[in-house]
Amino acid sequence: MSDEDDISQKTLAVHGGEPRTYPYDALAAPITQTATYSFADTAELIAYFEGRKDREEYGRYGNPSVRLVEEKMAALERTEDAVAFASGMAAVTSTILALVKSGAHVILFADCYRRTRQFVTTFLDRFGVSNTLIPPADVEALAAAIRPETRLVIAEAPTNPYQTVPDLEQVAEICRERKVKTLIDSTFATPVNFKPASYGIDIVVHSATKYLAGHNDVLGGVVAGKAGLVSLVRDLRSVFGAMPRPARGLSDPPRHQDLGASRRTAKRIGAGACRAPRAPPSGSPGVVSGPAISSQPRHRETADERVWGRRDVRGRRGSPRHQSLRRCVPNPEDRAESRRR
Numbered sequence: 647m648s649d650e651d652d653i654s655q656k657t658l659a660v661h662g663g664e665p666r667t668y669p670y671d672a673l674a675a676p677i678t679q680t681a682t683y684s685f686a687d688t689a690e691l692i693a694y695f696e697g698r699k700d701r702e703e704y705g706r707y708g709n710p711s712v713r714l715v716e717e718k719m720a721a722l723e724r725t726e727d728a729v730a731f732a733s734g735m736a737a738v739t740s741t742i743l744a745l746v747k748s749g750a751h752v753i754l755f756a757d758c759y760r761r762t763r764q765f766v767t768t769f770l771d772r773f774g775v776s777n778t779l780i781p782p783a784d785v786e787a788l789a790a791a792i793r794p795e796t797r798l799v800i801a802e803a804p805t806n807p808y809q810t811v812p813d814l815e816q817v818a819e820i821c822r823e824r825k826v827k828t829l830i831d832s833t834f835a836t837p838v839n840f841k842p843a844s845y846g847i848d849i850v851v852h853s854a855t856k857y858l859a860g861h862n863d864v865l866g867g868v869v870a871g872k873a874g875l876v877s878l879v880r881d882l883r884s885v886f887g888a889m890p891r892p893a894r895g896l897s898d899p900p901r902h903q904d905l906g907a908s909r910r911t912a913k914r915i916g917a918g919a920c921r922a923p924r925a926p927p928s929g930s931p932g933v934v935s936g937p938a939i940s941s942q943p944r945h946r947e948t949a950d951e952r953v954w955g956r957r958d959v960r961g962r963r964g965s966p967r968h969q970s971l972r973r974c975v976p977n978p979e980d981r982a983e984s985r986r987r
């Protein structure tokens with residue numbers, strides 16, 4: 647990411663999605679703490695229902711303070727729209743449910759967050775949606791796993807907690823050719839470090855609870871992507887009711903974020919994850935590699951340069967840093983002992 651990108655990113659974090667003025671000339675975004683909204687008269691009500699007036703109707707469907715977060719996130723992810731949720735898991739599950747129906751098949755990279763895996767392998771299964779787990783970052787296994795009824799591929803970049811990053815351009819290309827939608831959970835990167843939609847990924851999900859909010863005082867989720875897809879997910883939020891509460895922390899998480907600190911932390915996490923590696927639960931297939939230590943060249947490039955923003959995170963070959971990162975490659979024998987969060 648160049649300095650110029652950084653500046654525009656910071657500008658977007660402050661001003662993106664924000665109107666020029668707020669009610670009562672407030673300088674900071676007001677928190678609209680209301681469960682429902684009043685209409686001036688029947689004419690306004692009719693105008694709203696006929697789609698001639700754009701406004702809020704009921705708190706489970708929308709809130710101006712939450713809308714602000716959504717517009718800011720769409721600006722930061724460079725997507726057409728975004729929708730916010732009460733938690734990251736509400737965002738993940740609602741998005742998956744919006745995109746599949748009974749008879750469909752879903753592919754999941756095996757080292758995804760365990761609750762997402764649990765949802766796909768146990769919950770979806772009960773509703774007639776089958777699944778295949780593929781080894782971490784293995785795009786060849788992805789291509790081989792696609793069936794005529796495959797509708798969705800789910801990955802994290804980087805994964806929690808193993809920090810693998812599949813080659814997103816390849817993932818997007820393989821899936822686009824086969825008319826399969828792609829979902830990337832980008833929680834660990836945030837749009838400050840990485841924008842999956844710019845690699846052709848259809849839908850980006852975040853647990854805002856983590857680095858996006860950044861202060862451990864917010865539970866939230868965000869889904870960003872093309873307007874049509876986001877609208878399907880928003881419709882489900884209205885049904886399921888996982889609307890976030892309008893509150894200060896949620897209202898401007900990216901604005902509160904110190905972008906420089908976030909990127910520095912991200913790099914440290916990349917290296918730290920290698921210093922204290924954990925292997926996947928026993929039985930998980932495939933390679934395990936932190937973004938800083940992958941043996942796959944394209945993966946390494948994606949991880950180091952695109953996610954953490956630099957090429958030299960592993961250090962020069964033979965340097966103490968390089969040696970210490972090499973030691974972090976998990977040993978297969980350790981796997982049985984390691985437990986995932």
Ligand SMILES: Cc1ncc(COP(=O)(O)O)c(C=O)c1O
Binds near residue numbers: 735833852866
């Ligand atoms: C990658 C990832 N996605 C989703 C979630 C779920 O987010 P939340 O705790 O906000 O529901 C988590 C939580 O740890 C996560 O790490």
